[in-house]
Structures are given as C-alpha cells and as structure tokens.
Amino acid sequence: MLGETEWMAVTLSVQVSLWATVISLPVAIGVAYVLARRDFRGHAVLNALVHAPLVLPPVVTGYLLLLLFSRNGPAGQVLQDWFGVTLAFRWTGAVLAAAIMAFPLMVRAIRLGFEAVDPKLEQAAKTLGAGPLVVFGTVTLPLIFPGILAGVVLAFAKAMGEFGATITFVSNIPGQTQTIPSAIYSAMQVPGQEPVAMTLVLISAGIAVGALIVSEILARRMQRRLAA
Amino acid sequence: MALSVALKHRLGAFSLDLSFDVPNGVTALFGRSGAGKTSVINAVAGLITPRAGRICIQNQVVFDHAAGINVPAHKRGVGYVFQDARLFPHLSVAGNLSYAVKFGRAVADDALHHRIVDMLGLGHLMSRRPAGLSGGEKQRVAIARALLSSPRVLLMDEPLAALDGARKSEILPYLETLRDELDLPILYVSHAVSEIARLADQVVVIQDGQVVANDTTEAVFADADLAPSLGLRDAGAVMTGRVMAHDPDGLTHLSAAGGHMYLPQIQAPIGATVRLRILAQDVTLMRDAPQNISALNIVAGTILAVRRGDGPGAIVTLQCGPDRILARVTGRSVDAMGLQVGMPCYAVVKSVSVSPNEVGQH
Numbered sequence: 001m002l003g004e005t006e007w008m009a010v011t012l013s014v015q016v017s018l019w020a021t022v023i024s025l026p027v028a029i030g031v032a033y034v035l036a037r038r039d040f041r042g043h044a045v046l047n048a049l050v051h052a053p054l055v056l057p058p059v060v061t062g063y064l065l066l067l068l069f070s071r072n073g074p075a076g077q078v079l080q081d082w083f084g085v086t087l088a089f090r091w092t093g094a095v096l097a098a099a100i101m102a103f104p105l106m107v108r109a110i111r112l113g114f115e116a117v118d119p120k121l122e123q124a125a126k127t128l129g130a131g132p133l134v135v136f137g138t139v140t141l142p143l144i145f146p147g148i149l150a151g152v153v154l155a156f157a158k159a160m161g162e163f164g165a166t167i168t169f170v171s172n173i174p175g176q177t178q179t180i181p182s183a184i185y186s187a188m189q190v191p192g193q194e195p196v197a198m199t200l201v202l203i204s205a206g207i208a209v210g211a212l213i214v215s216e217i218l219a220r221r222m223q224r225r226l227a228a
Numbered sequence: 229m230a231l232s233v234a235l236k237h238r239l240g241a242f243s244l245d246l247s248f249d250v251p252n253g254v255t256a257l258f259g260r261s262g263a264g265k266t267s268v269i270n271a272v273a274g275l276i277t278p279r280a281g282r283i284c285i286q287n288q289v290v291f292d293h294a295a296g297i298n299v300p301a302h303k304r305g306v307g308y309v310f311q312d313a314r315l316f317p318h319l320s321v322a323g324n325l326s327y328a329v330k331f332g333r334a335v336a337d338d339a340l341h342h343r344i345v346d347m348l349g350l351g352h353l354m355s356r357r358p359a360g361l362s363g364g365e366k367q368r369v370a371i372a373r374a375l376l377s378s379p380r381v382l383l384m385d386e387p388l389a390a391l392d393g394a395r396k397s398e399i400l401p402y403l404e405t406l407r408d409e410l411d412l413p414i415l416y417v418s419h420a421v422s423e424i425a426r427l428a429d430q431v432v433v434i435q436d437g438q439v440v441a442n443d444t445t446e447a448v449f450a451d452a453d454l455a456p457s458l459g460l461r462d463a464g465a466v467m468t469g470r471v472m473a474h475d476p477d478g479l480t481h482l483s484a485a486g487g488h489m490y491l492p493q494i495q496a497p498i499g500a501t502v503r504l505r506i507l508a509q510d511v512t513l514m515r516d517a518p519q520n521i522s523a524l525n526i527v528a529g530t531i532l533a534v535r536r537g538d539g540p541g542a543i544v545t546l547q548c549g550p551d552r553i554l555a556r557v558t559g560r561s562v563d564a565m566g567l568q569v570g571m572p573c574y575a576v577v578k579s580v581s582v583s584p585n586e587v588g589q590h
Contacts, residue, residue, distance in 0.1 A: 118314075120310070120312070120314050121314055121316060121317075123275055123301070123314075124308070124310060124314040124316075125316070125327070125331070125332075126274075126275070126300075126301040126302045127273055127275075127301060127302075127306055127307065127308035127374070127377070128302075128307075128327055128328040128331070128332040128333070128334075128373065128374075128377045129302050129303075129305070129328055129331075129332030129333025129334065129377055129378075130302055130327075130328075130331045130332045131300075131302050132302075134331050134332075135302075138327075138330075138331050139316060139318075142318045143317070143318060225318065225357070
C-alpha cells in the first residue's frame with residue numbers, strides 16, 4: 001500500500017526523532033538543572049527562551065531557524081565554513097527543528113524531576129565523601145530517572161509529530177526531508193491517496209502509543225523499586 | 229583535641245558566636261529548639277559556611293575564614309547522622325551501607341562492616357528498601373551508614389527526635405554501645421535532657437548563640453545555675469555508681485553519692501559502673517536523720533548552695549561525698565527549715581533512673 005517514498009518518510013521520521021531526542025537530552029538535563037536549582041540573574045530570560053518554541057507558532061520557529069541556519073544566515077555560514085555542515089533543506093535540519101520544538105517539553109519534565117529530589121539526600125551523600133559529580137551520578141540522576149523517561153517519551157512523540165517548523169525550515173522533499181507528517185500532508189493533496197494517508201496515520205499513532213507504553217512500564221518498575 | 233570549633237554565624241534575628249572543643253567520647257551540644265545547634269554541626273560538616281571562625285578536625289584545619297580555607301564537605305571526613313535518616317530511596321539497605329565504600333571516601337573493611345551491622349542489628353534488613361523500614365530501623369541504618377564512611381568525627385543531629393518513645397528506647401542502647409566500643413569523637417546535638425544525661429560524657433550548653441557551659445555531664449547537671457537552661461522539670465544530678473551486690477530480695481546495692489543506694493534489680497554485673505540520674509524534683513530534704521520512713525535511699529550531705537528562682541521555687545545543692553545532688557524545693561521551705569550553706573542535711577531520694585556506663589569512659 002505504501003510506496004518507497006512513504007516508507008522512507010517513516011524511517012526518516014524515526015531517525016530524525018531519535019537523533020533529536022538523543023541530542024537534546026544532555027542539554028535538557030543541564031538546562032533543567034540550572035532552572036530548578038540555581039538562582040541567577042537571567043533565570044526568567046532563560047526560562048522564556050526555553051519555552052518560546054512551545055508558545056510561538058511553529059511556522060515562526062521554522063522561519064527563524066531558516067533566517068539563522070540558511071546558507072547565508074549567521075549560524076548557517078559558520079557551520080558551513082567551519083564544519084562543512086548544511087542544515088537547511090537537509091534531514092539534519094529536520095533533526096534541529098524537531099529538537100528545538102521538543103526541547104521545552106523535555107526540559108519541563110526533567111525539571112519537575114529535579115524539583116522532586118530532596119537536596120538533603122545529596123547533602124547526605126556529600127557527608128559520606130562523594131564529590132559533586134559522583135553525587136549527581138549516584139543520587140540525583142537515579143532519582144530523576146522517571147522525569148528523564150517522561151521527558152524522553154514526550155520529546156520523541158513531539159518530534160515524530162513535528163510539522164510546521166520542519167516543513168518551513170527543510171521543506172518537504174520526498175526521500176530527503178519528508179517526514180511522516182509531511183508525507184500525510186502530501187498524500188492529502190492528491191486525490192485518491194487517502195488510503196496512503198490513513199496508513200501513515202496509523203503507523204504514526206502506533207509508534208507514539210508504543211513509546212508511551214514502554215515508558216509507562218519502565219516508570220512503574222522504577223516506582224516499585226523506590227516504594228518497596 | 230579531636231574537634232575544635234570557633235565560629236560566628238548570622239541566623240535570622242540573632243547570631244551565633246561560640247567556640248568549644250570536643251574530646252573523644254560523646255559531647256552533647258545542648259540548647260533549646262532554634263538555638264542554632266544544627267547550624268553549628270552543619271558548619272562542622274561543611275554544609276554551610278559560617279561568616280567567620282576556624283574549625284579543626286583531628287588537627288586538620290577544615291575551615292579558617294581568615295586564612296581563606298574552606299575544605300568541601302565531601303573531603304572533611306565527617307560522619308553525619310541526620311534527624312530524618314536521609315537514606316537513599318533507590319538503594320537497598322546494603323546499598324546504603326556500602327555507598328561510602330563505593331562512591332565516597334571509605335576503604336572497604338569487611339571486619340568493621342560485620343561488626344557494625346551486628347552492633348546495630350541490621351543483618352536481616354540488608355536486602356530491604358528504605359521505604360519499607362520502620363523509623364527506628366531507618367535511623368539504625370543511617371547510623372551504620374555514617375559509621376562505615378570512615379569518619380574522623382561523628383555528628384548526630386537529634387537522631388532520636390523524630391521517633392516515638394518506644395523507638396527511642398530501641399535505639400538508645402545501640403548508641404550506648406557505640407559510645408563504649410568505638411574510639412570516635414561524637415558531637416551529639418539534642419534538646420532532650422534525658423538523652424544527654426544518659427549518653428554524654430561532656431555537655432556544651434548554648435543559649436542566645438553563645439556557650440554558657442562546657443563541662444563534664446556530672447558537673448553541668450550538678451550546677452544549679454544551669455538548671456533553668458536545662459529546664460527545671462529536667463534538672464537533676466547525674467553521677468556514677470558502682471554495683472556492690474544483688475540482694476536476695478531483688479534490690480541491687482549500689483555505692484554512690486558518698487553512701488549506699490538500693491534500687492530494684494539492675495541488669496549489670498557486680499563491680500560494673502552505672503550512670504544514675506536523680507531529678508531535683510524527686511528529692512526531699514530533711515534536717516534531721518529520718519527514722520521510720522519507707523524511703524530506702526537517704527543520703528547525708530552538706531548544703532553547698534541555695535539558689536532561689538524568680539518564682540516560689542529554689543534549688544538546693546547538696547554535697548554528698550564526691551557527688552552533688554540537686555533538690556527542688558520551695559522558697560517557703562528553705563525559710564521554714566532555715567536552710568543555709570554549710571548546714572548538714574539529708575536527701576530522701578524518691579526515684580532514680582539508671583543506665584549502663586562502661587568503666588574507663590570517665
């Protein structure tokens with residue numbers, strides 16, 4: 001039922017979403033930590049910046065990305081000249097767009113995790129002789145794991161569904177930058193392609209629900225370990 | 229000195245400005261709630277930075293404001309037992325106990341590990357998660373975890389305060405064993421006079437951010453001037469007694485307070501020393517040797533001081549041999565009996581509390 005380009009859209013979507021999630025995770029943990037634990041000037045500014053993709057129309061975010069990262073844009077030029085990397089109209093650009101759109105959701109989930117960790121436990125670890133990094137790795141991270149998991153699933157699902165910013169930034173080139181949402185959109189433009197659109201919709205929903213179930217199982221297991 | 233503390237720190241409305249030394253054994257840091265006790269040991273542990281001062285642990289300077297020294301908490305070698313246990317919920321009891329060996333400063337020592345697990349009775353809990361433990365069990369795990377971190381000094385912040393009476397009496401014997409078996413300076417923060425009377429070798433009393441007394445437990449509890457700080461209801465002498473005999477009628481014969489005392493069967497071998505606490509309100513004074521009286525414990529002494537309070541009460545200090553006994557009476561009785569310093573007097577002791585005390589700790 002699906003043609004080669006549609007299957008490519010499915011694999012590309014999964015690939016883009018995984019990369020977007022993996023790349024944004026360490027940054028999100030860092031930003032969530034800073035927002036949850038540190039008090040500094042510019043706290044509100046950073047918070048607003050992180051949340052901007054959540055409140056801006058996705059097309060606006062995509063347009064801003066295009067301004068910054070197109071071949072002639074300030075960031076795009078640097079990437080091109082120094083690293084030979086082009087983002088605009090490439091699948092790597094789709095990763096950036098998806099990562100940025102999913103970032104606020106990920107940060108929010110992980111930040112809630114940090115806020116739920118009692119800093120007194122970290123103090124206790126310090127008095128047992130563990131340095132700051134060790135405390136983070138052995139006490140803080142395991143305790144915020146449910147938050148990280150929730151953030152990862154949310155971000156992955158958001159990345160899978162990203163449409164507006166992606167199509168604005170990297171367009172909708174079949175086999176190159178066409179993700180599931182843009183493929184559905186394309187299918188709906190052509191009379192008689194409704195079954196293709198419906199199949200893609202089912203695949204998309206299946207992946208999202210599957211991710212949710214897996215995360216739920218992991219979270220339960222984690223919860224049971226903490227409670228029992 | 230095992231630990232010496234001098235610090236100034238601002239605490240909301242008032243400020244701390246104090247210094248004291250902690251020898252080996254248990255030193256109690258006593259003060260009312262909000263007197264800044266926890267801030268003092270947090271400063272020792274490196275969890276807060278005082279405004280000024282100098283802190284030495286086993287002759288190593290860990291904080292010196294003037295010299296710009298501030299060793300981070302994880303490098304101070306301080307074991308800390310928090311009031312609220314603070315066990316790691318994602319680790320089992322065994323995982324909590326081995327944390328300091330795996331991730332902290334401690335060196336693996338199986339013999340010590342087994343000894344401490346035995347001492348605190350944790351053998352059957354090792355695979356449990358903290359969430360499933362009772363309050364008393366949690367606190368025992370927390371104590372063991374701190375001991376297994378190779379501490380150079382042990383800080384305990386009201387380790388019994390969050391527990392109910394039954395749990396308190398479950399833990400206290402473990403703390404006594406700890407005091408008697410480990411050669412470790414322990415700074416024990418508490419506002420519970422009975423715990424201090426039972427555990428401490430040395431007492432530092434803080435009031436309004438300053439040290440108002442720093443002496444042996446016996447001396448602090450025998451000081452009538454400190455009675456208001458300790459709380460009049462809890463004021464009373466602490467002394468060491470020696471078990472002389474277990475009489476066939478069920479009473480134990482003790483030598484204490486320059487005389488003899490008879491108390492219901494005490495679980496201690498003949499020759500052992502025990503710690504006695506005689507509350508000032510449980511002592512009645514008589515000028516003449518009482519006769520035909522049901523009370524068994526009557527101690528002869530000489531009045532050392534009469535301290536009248538603001539209210540109708542007075543505290544009379546009686547020197548009985550090497551020990552002192554405090555009696556809480558009314559000012560009216562003092563007048564009626566004509567009690568004066570230097571006068572011989574008898575103390576009728578209505579109640580004595582006893583706790584074990586190892587020889588050689590004093």
